[in-house]
Amino acid sequence: MITPIIPPGIAMILCGSLANVSIGKLFISGIGVGILLCVGEMLCVSIISHKRGYKPTRVKGEKLAGSEVARVIRSAILPMCLPIIIIGGVRLGIFTATEAGAVAVLYSVFLGLLYRELNLEKIIKGLKETVLSTAGIMLIIGAASALSWVLTKERIPQTLTELMLQISPNKYAFLLLMNIFLLLCGMFLEGNAIMIILVPLLFPIAMEYGINEIQILMVIIFNVSIGCMTPPMGTLMFVVCNETGCKLKEFIKECAPFFIVLICELLMLTFIPVFTTGLVTLFG
Template sequence: MGISAVGIAAIIMLVLLFLKVPVFASVLAGSVAYFSLTPNVPTQIIAQRVIVGVESIPLLAVPFFVCAGVFMNYSGVTKRVMHFCEILTGRMSGGLAQVNVLLSTLMGGLSGSNLADAAMQSKMLVPEMEKKGFSKEFSSVVTAASAMITPLIPPGIAMIIYGSIANVSIGKLFIAGIGPGVLLCVSMMILVSIISKKRGYKPVRQKAITINEFLSALWQAALPLCLPVIIIGGIRLGIFTPTEAGSVAIIYSLILGAVYREMKFSDVIKGLKETITTTAAIMLIVGAASAFAWILTKERIPQQMTEMIVNMISNKYIFLIVVNLFLLFVGMFIEGNAAMIVLVPLLAPVAAKYGIHEIQFAMIFIFNMAVGCLTPPMGALMFVTCGITKCKIKDFIKEAVPFYILLFICLMLLTFVPLFSVGVVDLFF
């Protein structure tokens, strides 16, 4: 009865997810179905597992980093970092599109939220890009695709959740994210440059920047850009834990708000409300998925899956290709954090069995989930960006084809060249 009950629970969960029922409700419904069909298991375990799932100490970092990111948006940081990006990329082909990519990379270390990053740049940069002659479709795609970099650059919320589930060092995951983040940033800037040259998208400026202009822009952006350095440096030197780093980030964002004199007390209150709602949404998913993960563990699904895969696939590289295809498919339909909490306990032990580095597998997994945010039919980044820019979904998908190809190439590099994911970690540790 147990195995069939798990199958029914999984089908109910997937059907509800496809029907766009909220993720936490879909996962909980699957869990309730299992307990209803399995008479010997006490139903109160659901409530216990939901509560235990959100009591993890590493997850304390989530509200801290969410709050720090929200405060950063109110403190006047964005426009200073954007000006610095304009100075650096102004003479490159597709000037404002290059600013878009670089801004996402730098803001990834400050905001930690890809949806917030996409929404902000859709409002700030896309109208300016259209005035400069960029098409609405290209502007929207660049904004959504570059926002993918955000969860890879530390401190990404996905890394905190993955680390807490798989019992992997969050500090090491933060540092490991630098490699994939920089890889995606550089490759995306090259692609933007190629497309811009073909279409005649002009640079923002023709003249070379002067030393004074560069130093002035750097001086304005220096304080915000120090935050990722403070976080990674503090964790590496043992000054504070990744969880404590979140509270340091909040204090630092408040200091920036005071220095720039742009954050009002009303903004602090508004920011705290945003933090509560965002954190609650994340924690509901974590708690619900924790209950479902308990069911999988009770029925020994991870162990059975490990044995089956190891018997079927003898080569770790074939395993990685299969996992990538599977995760890309899952990411198209299921929200990244929910997929992570359900699938990491299943796939991480199998990856370990093949001798794949835990940090490398974590980066492959997180990258796949980030790609899922951009792909139809459920890509959240695609919907958020198109909702603000009023770009048609079919036009967005057509324009995004070169970016999908680029993402696949980057994924293959991460999969088969461990240097991109583990190299930076080996350097620091």
């Protein structure tokens, strides 16, 4: 759910490429959006845990030993440098967003070997899974790109822009309708396909309404992220149920409070631009 939103999420690279928007700025915006998402979900978990009487595994008041704190920091410091390296490298122009993916892979392999959690067998298995995953994604991207090209050639984005401006000159009405439409699409379609098809259609309309380019793309990405967990065809929903053995009905029931939080956060991102543009403005 959170991986497309926090840098270096592939969704941000894809949307930035489609809309010709700075991927580095999207990465910075993703930090703020990711923090908002984490805080909202943690509050939801805390409230549910309190209501159900869940007990902490550590006794209240018990302090961590200094050696344990040092061990945790030592084991986490290098992996936590990965997003810093990627975001910093893209923002400073050291490498492109595409090259950042290669850097991330090399750094991850290095860490795996350093911590002795990676061997030749696991590397080969990872390469096989990557090939299969990439092939599936590329098939979707290929078909969606062809459709996107046809829509552009037929001037569908321009026609939709004129139509929307005639229907309502209010940008907030457009944003609300767009959210509803994207959430419905997310229930039935794969996220990458949604972005490839709809970003070229929705982005020009948003620009005519004077909506910030970073804001509109982050709202689209957030919508797609919600869609991957939404019945009846949410891909992440089926993956979680398959891996954990959880029944679909139980999953939907337990996720209901989190969906409410996600919708509230979506509305905040939609109607309060500072949540998506604040850090971008701050860091230039």
